[in-house]
Amino acid sequence: MMAEKYYPMWKTLGIDIEKHNQLLNILTQYYTSVYLSQKNRPKKMDYFDFVVSEIHGLRIQELEESRRAGKKVVGAFCLYAPEELAYAADATMVGLCGGADFSIPDADAVLPRTLCPLIKSFYGFRLNRTCPYFQSSDLVVGETTCDGKKKVYELLNELIPTYVLEIPHKPDTKQGKDFWFKELEAFKAELEKLTGNKITADKLKASIELVNNKRKALKRLSDLRAKSPTPISGLDALLIMQISFNDDVKRFTAKVNELCDELEERVSKGEGVAIKDAPKLMISGCPMAIPNWKLHSIAENLGASVLVEESCVGTRYFTDLVEPKGESVDDLLWAIVEKYSKIPCACFTPNDARIERVTELAKQFNVEGVIYYTLQNCHDYNVEAIKVDRTVKVLGLPMLKIETDYAMGDSEQIKTRVEAFLEIIREKKQ
Amino acid sequence: MMAEKYYPMWKTLGIDIEKHNQLLNILTQYYTSVYLSQKNRPKKMDYFDFVVSEIHGLRIQELEESRRAGKKVVGAFCLYAPEELAYAADATMVGLCGGADFSIPDADAVLPRTLCPLIKSFYGFRLNRTCPYFQSSDLVVGETTCDGKKKVYELLNELIPTYVLEIPHKPDTKQGKDFWFKELEAFKAELEKLTGNKITADKLKASIELVNNKRKALKRLSDLRAKSPTPISGLDALLIMQISFNDDVKRFTAKVNELCDELEERVSKGEGVAIKDAPKLMISGCPMAIPNWKLHSIAENLGASVLVEESCVGTRYFTDLVEPKGESVDDLLWAIVEKYSKIPCACFTPNDARIERVTELAKQFNVEGVIYYTLQNCHDYNVEAIKVDRTVKVLGLPMLKIETDYAMGDSEQIKTRVEAFLEIIREKKQ
Numbered sequence: 001m002m003a004e005k006y007y008p009m010w011k012t013l014g015i016d017i018e019k020h021n022q023l024l025n026i027l028t029q030y031y032t033s034v035y036l037s038q039k040n041r042p043k044k045m046d047y048f049d050f051v052v053s054e055i056h057g058l059r060i061q062e063l064e065e066s067r068r069a070g071k072k073v074v075g076a077f078c079l080y081a082p083e084e085l086a087y088a089a090d091a092t093m094v095g096l097c098g099g100a101d102f103s104i105p106d107a108d109a110v111l112p113r114t115l116c117p118l119i120k121s122f123y124g125f126r127l128n129r130t131c132p133y134f135q136s137s138d139l140v141v142g143e144t145t146c147d148g149k150k151k152v153y154e155l156l157n158e159l160i161p162t163y164v165l166e167i168p169h170k171p172d173t174k175q176g177k178d179f180w181f182k183e184l185e186a187f188k189a190e191l192e193k194l195t196g197n198k199i200t201a202d203k204l205k206a207s208i209e210l211v212n213n214k215r216k217a218l219k220r221l222s223d224l225r226a227k228s229p230t231p232i233s234g235l236d237a238l239l240i241m242q243i244s245f246n247d248d249v250k251r252f253t254a255k256v257n258e259l260c261d262e263l264e265e266r267v268s269k270g271e272g273v274a275i276k277d278a279p280k281l282m283i284s285g286c287p288m289a290i291p292n293w294k295l296h297s298i299a300e301n302l303g304a305s306v307l308v309e310e311s312c313v314g315t316r317y318f319t320d321l322v323e324p325k326g327e328s329v330d331d332l333l334w335a336i337v338e339k340y341s342k343i344p345c346a347c348f349t350p351n352d353a354r355i356e357r358v359t360e361l362a363k364q365f366n367v368e369g370v371i372y373y374t375l376q377n378c379h380d381y382n383v384e385a386i387k388v389d390r391t392v393k394v395l396g397l398p399m400l401k402i403e404t405d406y407a408m409g410d411s412e413q414i415k416t417r418v419e420a421f422l423e424i425i426r427e428k429k430q
Numbered sequence: 431m432m433a434e435k436y437y438p439m440w441k442t443l444g445i446d447i448e449k450h451n452q453l454l455n456i457l458t459q460y461y462t463s464v465y466l467s468q469k470n471r472p473k474k475m476d477y478f479d480f481v482v483s484e485i486h487g488l489r490i491q492e493l494e495e496s497r498r499a500g501k502k503v504v505g506a507f508c509l510y511a512p513e514e515l516a517y518a519a520d521a522t523m524v525g526l527c528g529g530a531d532f533s534i535p536d537a538d539a540v541l542p543r544t545l546c547p548l549i550k551s552f553y554g555f556r557l558n559r560t561c562p563y564f565q566s567s568d569l570v571v572g573e574t575t576c577d578g579k580k581k582v583y584e585l586l587n588e589l590i591p592t593y594v595l596e597i598p599h600k601p602d603t604k605q606g607k608d609f610w611f612k613e614l615e616a617f618k619a620e621l622e623k624l625t626g627n628k629i630t631a632d633k634l635k636a637s638i639e640l641v642n643n644k645r646k647a648l649k650r651l652s653d654l655r656a657k658s659p660t661p662i663s664g665l666d667a668l669l670i671m672q673i674s675f676n677d678d679v680k681r682f683t684a685k686v687n688e689l690c691d692e693l694e695e696r697v698s699k700g701e702g703v704a705i706k707d708a709p710k711l712m713i714s715g716c717p718m719a720i721p722n723w724k725l726h727s728i729a730e731n732l733g734a735s736v737l738v739e740e741s742c743v744g745t746r747y748f749t750d751l752v753e754p755k756g757e758s759v760d761d762l763l764w765a766i767v768e769k770y771s772k773i774p775c776a777c778f779t780p781n782d783a784r785i786e787r788v789t790e791l792a793k794q795f796n797v798e799g800v801i802y803y804t805l806q807n808c809h810d811y812n813v814e815a816i817k818v819d820r821t822v823k824v825l826g827l828p829m830l831k832i833e834t835d836y837a838m839g840d841s842e843q844i845k846t847r848v849e850a851f852l853e854i855i856r857e858k859k860q
Contacts, residue, residue: 112812112833114544144599147577150779151813164779166606169574170596175612179598182605349580349594377807382542383581403542 006057009064013135020130023102024056027291034297038233040273042266044259045236051243055290059246060132066092067136072195075137075160076245077122078145079312079343080167082184082336084322086141087207087249088199089191095245096140097131098122099289101406111152116375117405118289119148126159133246134160139194141187143167145347146380163190171341171348180337188333204332208322214249215318217256222315224263225307226365229272231263234281234306235296241313242290274305279425282365284310284358284388285373286381292406295373298415304422307365310358311373316343319357346380354384355391362395368425371418372401398424436487439494443565450560453532454486457721464727468663470703472696474689475666481673485720489676490562496522497566502625505567505590506675507552508575509742509773510597512614512766514752516571517637517679518629519621525675526570527561528552529719531836541582546805547835548719549578556589563676564590569624571617573597575777576810593620601771601778610767618763634762638752644679647686648748654693655737656795659702661693664711664736665726671743672720704735709855712795714740714788714818715803716811725803725832728845734852737795740788741803746773749787776810784814785821792825798855801848802831828854 003024010017031052051059063073072091076083077098086093097103103124104117110127111120125131134140140162142153156162166183168176188199197203218241225237240259244252266272281304283295288311296306308315320342324335344354362370370392374381385401392399400421404410433454440447461482481489493503502521506513507528516523527533533554534547540557541550555561564570570592572583586592596613598606618629627633648671655667670689674682696702711734713725718741726736738745750772754765774784792800800822804811815831822829830851834840 110816112809112815114807114812115809144779147777147809148813150599151776151810154780155813155816164600166598166600166603168596168609169580170594173596173616175609175616176596178612179605179609182608186603186605346581347577349574350584377544377809379542379545379577379807379809380581382544383578383585385542386540386585 003057006061009061010132013060013064013132014129015132015135016129019128020056023100023130026102027100030291030293034293035235035239038235038273041236042232042259042262044255044262047255047259048236048240048243051247052239052290055243055246056132060136062248063092063094063136067138072138073136074191074194075133075140077149078143079317079345080143080145080340081141081165082187082340084204084207084211084336085184085188085191085199087210088203089188089195090197090203091138091191091195094133094137095289096122096133096137097125097289099242099292099406100125101408103128103130104406110155114377115148115152116378118287118375119152121289121406123152123156126156139163139190141165145345146378148377163187167347169347169349171351171353177337177341180341181333184333184336199329201327201329201332204329205324205327208324208332208335210249212321214244214253214256215321217253217260218244218318220260221256221263222308222318224260224267227267228366229270230274230305230307231266231272233273233300234283234309235293235300238288238293238296238306238309238313239290241309241317242288244317246290275303277426277429278303278305279369279422280304280365280367281306282308282310282358282361282367282370283314283373284370285385286375286378287312288373289313294404294406294408294411295371295402295414298411299371299418302415302419302422304418307367308361310354310361312343312345315357315361316345346384351384355387358388358391359395362392362397367397368429369397369421370399371421372399374401374403376403376405398428433487436491439491440562443490443494443562444559445562445565446559449558450486453530453560456532457530460721460723464723465665465669468665468703471666472662472689472692474685474692477685477689478666478670478673481677482669482720485673485676486562490566492678493522493524493566497568502568503566504621504624505563505570507579508573509747509775510573510575510770511571511595512617512770514634514637514641514766515614515618515621515629517640518633519625520627520633521568521621521625524563524567525719526552526563526567527555527719529672529722529836530555531838533558533560534836540585544807545578545582546808548717548805549582551719551836553582553586556586569593569620571595575775576808578807593617597777599777599779601781601783607767607771610771611763614763614766629759631757631759631762634759635754635757638754638762638765640679642751644674644683644686645748645751647683647690648674650690651686651693652738652745652748654690654697657697658796659700660704660735660737661696661702663703663730664713664739665723665730668718668723668726668736668739668743669720671739671747672718674747676720705733707856707859708733708735709799709852710734710795710797711736712738712740712788712791712797712800713744713803714800715815716805716808717742718803719743722836724834724836724838724841725801725844728841729801729848732845732849732852734848737797738791740784740791742773742775745787745791746775776814781814785817788818788821789825792822792827797827798859799827799851800829801851802829804831804833806833806835828858
């Protein structure tokens with residue numbers, strides 16, 4: 001990306017140009033070393049490489065053009081932020097920055113150090129003004145999924161209007177779902193106020209279809225990764241999932257389907273990316289926001305093949321569709337409640353659906369080991385590791401728990417642990 | 431306490447006698463050095479000293495006698511556990527152990543180390559079977575106040591039946607209060623199932639009055655502490671508040687009122703406990719379960735006078751009463767929702783009521799400084815310190831933030847910091 005041509009836009013958005021240039025340099029170098037060094041990548045990854053290269057440029061330009069045409073941009077952090085409602089209000093929903101160590105020193109000047117890196121990262125990005133998605137957002141939608149995010153949204157609201165949607169934590173009670181429905185109604189009203197557009201049944205039906213198509217494309221991609229040999233690296237699949245939160249939905253969906261066409265060809269030819277007998281892994285746990293490629297990169301560089309992410313940046317996003325049982329706005333909102341209450345986030349108690357999901361995925365992908373990934377100080381995922389570990393043991397598989405942040409300081413240590421873990425898998429296979 | 435005479439009871443309850451003796455020895459020594467070394471204590475503290483000495487003995491014997499007579503015991507951790515409902519079902523609610531470092535090594539073998547000490551402590555107490563309140567409980571009632579507790583309740587439920595009550599986190603929405611009401615209804619049904627007793631309007635009215643009287647007595651005690659000179663130490667007042675979760679409600683209420691009679695006499699005579707010009711402090715933050723006397727002990731030994739705890743083991747418990755607007759079960763449940771939604775726990779977002787409360791208390795008690803107390807890895811209180819700090823600054827007062835666990839390892843460091851803080855207050859006064 002030629003950064004200079006975007007300077008006027010970034011200045012208008014209040015971006016700290018100098019600091020932002022530092023960020024872009026780091027990202028470009030990191031992306032080049034992690035992604036472009038991979039061998040035998042599908043040709044259709046070109047599009048996604050391009051999107052990454054323009055993720056703070058062309059995509060922001062598109063958003064700004066849409067804003068000039070009267071559309072609103074809603075920034076979000078979480079799968080529970082109901083994007084269907086945003087699109088039905090003719091707004092665009094985008095994922096906000098929160099995956100980089102770069103902004104954490106700025107956050108550390110304000111926030112307790114013991115928060116998880118994702119929270120510190122997003123707050124730091126808004127503070128240091130190097131995330132154009134924040135700068136382009138007319139509203140941020142937060143949620144009450146975890147203590148850290150919930151409380152930091154209060155502080156974020158001092159910097160940018162932040163609406164907090166409450167998510168019930170017992171997923172299966174009638175009163176919890178009734179409450180969720182009411183919370184969706186309240187958020188719908190907020191979006192209508194923000195955009196001046198009424199969310200009608202027709203608009204909501206259309207946006208549900210739009211997002212369902214995206215989910216279907218990602219599910220198609222995911223299923224193709226289960227083929228042997230797997231036709232795409234875990235790193236590339238992760239990247240596509242990460243981009244799904246920022247790219248234009250229709251275009252993105254088409255591009256994922258084009259890639260899947262190519263992958264199907266690869267599969268029919270028996271062409272793959274992993275080395276022969278590469279240990280097949282599932283990674284299960286916390287979300288990995290762009291540019292968090294640390295664990296995939298370590299594992300695949302050591303010869304493993306990451307086949308599936310049981311994660312919000314993974315299967316939790318696309319496994320289920322929104323499936324309305326009627327045509328009214330209420331029916332459609334209820335369908336959203338039903339789909340979203342199936343997202344097995346560790347904020348739920350108990351979160352039995354995740355245990356079932358891990359079991360299903362281990363079988364579908366025929367994995368030989370599970371790496372449990374938790375961000376430091378994330379109590380929900382850290383504690384839930386205990387139950388996932390038991391489940392994985394029942395399946396007769398080894399599990400490695402990695403608790404880490406976004407810094408590279410522990411990379412060598414993680415590498416050593418993953419190496420030993422892969423050795424265990426290889427020995428079991430002999 | 432003559433421990434031996436309780437051995438048969440403890441054995442029946444499954445207590446690990448040897449380990450429990452170690453705990454009792456530590457507690458007795460600690461209590462003697464912290465409490466019995468205080469000078470000029472009110473005479474009526476005798477009762478509370480006795481309660482502490484028999485807290486694992488006589489009180490458990492009472493609970494066991496009530497169980498033999500068909501009553502149930504419900505263990506709890508949190509102000510949001512609606513004790514009025516438990517008493518209305520003719521059950522007894524008791525606070526569970528969770529304030530001691532003693533049980534944490536046992537928890538550390540299972541739980542992530544980065545959880546807060548309170549959570550590790552209670553889970554460890556159930557694991558190592560040294561808390562007779564756990565062993566006497568027929569049901570534990572948990573709540574979704576924070577991520578760590580919420581997830582560990584799932585594991586606790588494997589050791590003892592644990593019912594989780596969901597608490598909405600946005601305190602002021604209509605849908606949140608409707609949801610809370612439904613959650614109370616569900617818990618009411620659970621208690622009726624457990625006890626075989628129907629919770630009628632009359633029973634609920636009586637239990638509301640019972641608990642209101644306890645809250646009134648504690649409020650009376652709290653208000654007396656605002657007198658100059660203050661007639662009781664912060665340490666003693668903290669102890670009474672801690673005991674309030676375990677003692678028989680009626681007896682406890684009477685004993686607190688007797689103590690208050692004595693304190694009123696002291697006030698009328700101008701008799702106090704603190705040294706002249708002792709810096710007057712508020713402590714605001716996380717709950718301090720028995721035997722967590724660390725911060726009060728350090729501060730008062732350094733010559734400060736702790737006048738008020740803005741805490742769940744403090745003002746949050748007794749400031750508001752349950753005030754029904756009608757006579758039906760629904761009216762009474764709604765009154766509980768209204769009172770409980772005024773408890774300004776940091777799990778709420780935003781928690782403006784706490785900010786207002788801190789301001790009011792600072793004025794009522796004429797404090798000269800605030801120590802903000804947060805348990806390690808408690809995200810809610812750790813982040814909310816930022817807003818409380820601003821509030822305290824607006825009041826023109828200094829604030830010291832202490833983040834600690836239950837171990838004594840950092841006592842010297844805390845002592846040094848509190849000493850410097852008191853020096854700032856003393857210099858301001860000159």
